[in-house]
Amino acid sequence: MRGLKVLPSGRPGRGRLYVNRPDGRAVAWYDRQANRISVLADDEREAVLAALRPYLTGAWTIGPPPVPTAVELRRLSLPPDRDLAPNRPGETLLGELAYGSPGSRARHRMRQELQARERTGAELEVLEAADWRVLHDVPLPGLGLLDHLLIGPPGVLAVRTVPGRRQRAQVGELLLTVGRAEPRPDPRWIRRAAARAARVLAAPVTPALALADASRVDVAPTLRDVLVLQPPTLTTTLRAVPATLKPPDVEALFALARTGPAWL
CATH class of the missing domain: 3.40.1350 (Trna Endonuclease; Chain: A, domain 1)
Known part of the structure; x- marks a missing residue:
């Protein structure tokens, strides 16, 4: 799928990387601490991998996500332009x-x-x-x-x-x-x-x-x-x-x- 964008959940180098469709909805995320990719739709796996490849390090794993918590559901529904986490100081x-x-x-x-x-x-x-x-x-x-x-x-x-x-x-x-x-x-x-x-x-x-x-x-x-x-x-x-x-x-x-x- 074309048009996938990779966006950080916070400042660059920290937290997760989210793979979003052009409308802002997330289709996958990469947890850099666990080195795991969680994909919401298996038919988009190859497109997600292509988008994330420049960011992957070490021996990563990929699969369906665990059952999301309420916090994760809130984050997945948050449009990028309304997310304050990427703000830099000043x-x-x-x-x-x-x-x-x-x-x-x-x-x-x-x-x-x-x-x-x-x-x-x-x-x-x-x-x-x-x-x-x-x-x-x-x-x-x-x-x-x-x-x-x-x-x-x-x-x-x-x-x-x-x-x-x-x-x-x-x-x-x-x-x-x-x-x-x-x-x-x-x-x-x-x-x-x-x-x-x-x-x-x-x-x-x-x-x-x-x-x-x-x-x-x-x-x-x-x-x-x-x-x-x-x-x-x-x-x-x-x-x-x-x-x-x-x-x-x-x-x-x-x-x-x-x-x-x-x-x-």
Whole structure:
């Protein structure tokens, strides 16, 4: 069958590869961890193999899929253009820098924001090897974009990235200040974003601020409801948080969170 497309279930190199018809419906998937191809229709086996051949490695197997779980059924019915999982850190900023025409000062600020999100995103994606899941640029109508949504054994975190610019950062209950710049309302914003995410996912969501490239971070002792993270100790900090979710719970929340219309 012609027109089959191979699309990743997340960022390139991670997760499954799905083989879709032109209308977006999946006909097969390749689980790179198990090195197995699951084909939904046996008469399409050769076409699926031809589409996947450039991606196959080692001694792979092929056959009918196991009985799909509810999470897999949700993923199979999700059109690619509504799937948030392939988003890169700072996806929207990448588009604005490539196709927009901001002034020089705005462009410099956007590059700082992009570098901070890319660094934080790369740190968070390291956790995917330990059964965590992460999404980038999650739309929150009325609030803008949530930089990162992290789902793992300790629970769900809504993460806003702040460029530290190699300066001292002070985080209070309501405002955040980097160097001598004007205070920013990031603590208040991330609380609202986490509350919105909690309503969508029907699960507790912890608000978190990630200070990228700050020379020093001072946190007010009264700030207890917002988690403050700082690369490169970010992953170490998160791995130390006690687990509250089992792997099936993580996958179920991720399946819902990656669905774009759920946030609208």
